[in-house]
Amino acid sequence: MKKILIIKHGALGDVILSMYSVFAIWKHFKDYEISVLTESKYKELFQCLPFIKNIKIDNRPKFYYFLKYIKIFKWFYKSDFEWVFDLQTSKRTNLYFSILSLFKNFNWNGIAKNCSHPHLSLNRKKLHTIERQKDQLRAAGISKTFNPDWNYFKSKISKFTIKKPYAILVPGGSKHRKNKRWDFKNFLEIIKFLEKKNIISVLVGGHDEKDIFQNKKKYNSVVNLIGKTNYSDLAYLSSRAKLILGNDTGPMHLLVACSNDKIDKIVLFGEASDPTLCAPIGKNVIIVKENNIKDIMTENIKNLINKKKL
Structure with a gap:
């Protein structure tokens, strides 16, 4: 052959x-x-x-x-x-x-x-x-x-028990490129915002990002899976999510690709990368970019979420 x-x-x-x-x-x-x-x-x-x-x-x-x-x-x-x-x-x-x-x-x-x-x-x-x-x-x-065919990447069953509906948040990114990370306090504000809508926030990320979320006792609406997922887990979870929000990082690409076409995928960019060259591709992908990623306002993200009427 x-x-x-x-x-x-x-x-x-x-x-x-x-x-x-x-x-x-x-x-x-x-x-x-x-x-x-x-x-x-x-x-x-x-x-x-x-x-x-x-x-x-x-x-x-x-x-x-x-x-x-x-x-x-x-x-x-x-x-x-x-x-x-x-x-x-x-x-x-x-x-x-x-x-x-x-x-x-x-x-x-x-x-x-x-x-x-x-x-x-x-x-x-x-x-x-x-x-x-x-x-x-x-x-x-x-x-x-x-x-x-992104179905190849999805687990047949999930090893996680998560009540629906839920949003997936990707607050981390490369440890060498912190300028690609939106401040985690902003994600916490979004978590509270989603909680009022009875939406669980599922946090995902790599093993070296485990220290990002350290106050889980204060947030009953959070499922912290940072450092606990493999590629197939991410693909499975994304296919059932109501919303995906995260920084421009590797897992975000897989989550966007394997998600339901109907849900919004909000990807946050700063000056460190150019979405015209490397943005995740899919339906209902919303690119939010500021020269300094810290200048992205939480109110703008809330307004985008509200438009979907979750």
């Missing part, structure tokens, strides 16, 4: 956005065996997709860990891929092409110099991630686009 390799590292949000391209590649090459080269933290995510046959872990090694690189290169050589789709398009993956192409002939779709199917658009850095990758795939002859 002919083989394809898809390369994707990076931030969770970018990985979620790349699923549009992953599904397009699969639909175009139905008879091929597809492997993914990614980081260990995304193994569980790609395992949700039954058409991904192999997942090779490629965590970012230090430059002097040359043995790890050699192992990856040996694996690549033995795998005999006909196509490689570089959805990361980084200096690191360009280096992979430069070295691997010395020993193997294969089709490479990306931006590496001298690759067989390069994405040459001068506008690529000004395009939203999804549009940029669609344009890249067209260079490889993949013109049809497909929406991912």
